[in-house]
Amino acid sequence: MGTTHVPIVQRILNANDQIAAQNRAKLDSEGIFGINIMASPGAGKTSTILKTIEALKDRMRIGVIEGDTAAVTIDADKIKAVGIPVVQINTGGGCHLDAPMVADALQQLPLQELDLLIVENVGNLVCPATFNIGTHANIVVASIPEGDDKPYKYPRIYQGIDVLLLNKTDLAPYVAFNTDYFRRGVEILNQNVNFLPISCKTGEGLDRWADWLLQKAAH
Numbered sequence: 332m333g334t335t336h337v338p339i340v341q342r343i344l345n346a347n348d349q350i351a352a353q354n355r356a357k358l359d360s361e362g363i364f365g366i367n368i369m370a371s372p373g374a375g376k377t378s379t380i381l382k383t384i385e386a387l388k389d390r391m392r393i394g395v396i397e398g399d400t401a402a403v404t405i406d407a408d409k410i411k412a413v414g415i416p417v418v419q420i421n422t423g424g425g426c427h428l429d430a431p432m433v434a435d436a437l438q439q440l441p442l443q444e445l446d447l448l449i450v451e452n453v454g455n456l457v458c459p460a461t462f463n464i465g466t467h468a469n470i471v472v473a474s475i476p477e478g479d480d481k482p483y484k485y486p487r488i489y490q491g492i493d494v495l496l497l498n499k500t501d502l503a504p505y506v507a508f509n510t511d512y513f514r515r516g517v518e519i520l521n522q523n524v525n526f527l528p529i530s531c532k533t534g535e536g537l538d539r540w541a542d543w544l545l546q547k548a549a550h
């Protein structure tokens with residue numbers, strides 16, 4: 332009986348992937364580079380997005396999609412306050428964004444006026460990993476206080492990512508976090524990952540992150 336669930340799940344993923352492909356085609360036709368930012372709650376996704384906007388707003392036209400499980404607009408308001416077009420997706424408790432949600436959000440953004448689309452996924456290290464939303468690159472923001480064992484406990488999310496931003500390096504003197512152990516855990520799962528330690532508080536590493544985005548978006 333249990334096996335009957337397998338084809339159903341597969342069909343849902345395929346429908347999602349079809350719409351993800353449409354999202355990708357839309358971004359491509361508008362010349363937009365899209366990134367999907369995933370993390371556990373509190374790792375610093377919104378802070379990283381705000382710092383990214385600060386670093387790049389004179390060189391790229393940026394738009395943001397904010398995924399949240401509730402109708403609170405705390406994160407979206409922060410983005411709006413710095414003058415960036417933002418659309419919030421309320422998943423109604425859902426633990427991840429999917430491609431149809433992002434397709435709806437894309438219709439509400441001025442795509443002709445954008446070079447970079449940043450999608451903040453729902454804070455969760457499990458569910459977002461399995462849903463392609465059509466962006467060009469997947470990013471995980473990890474942070475020092477979360478602990479260095481996360482790649483070993485939540486392997487799936489690290490497997491397809493392009494960049495691992497290790498945030499809150501300013502807290503390293505106060506927290507027992509073995510960076511080599513953490514990094515090894517990520518690199519066992521993903522040999523091609525760009526590992527970038529950053530601090531949204533001190534600004535450490537953010538120039539390298541901005542350079543990576545500029546370089547990728549130019550292609």
Ligand code: MG
Pocket residue numbers: 376377378406451
């Ligand atoms: Mg946030």
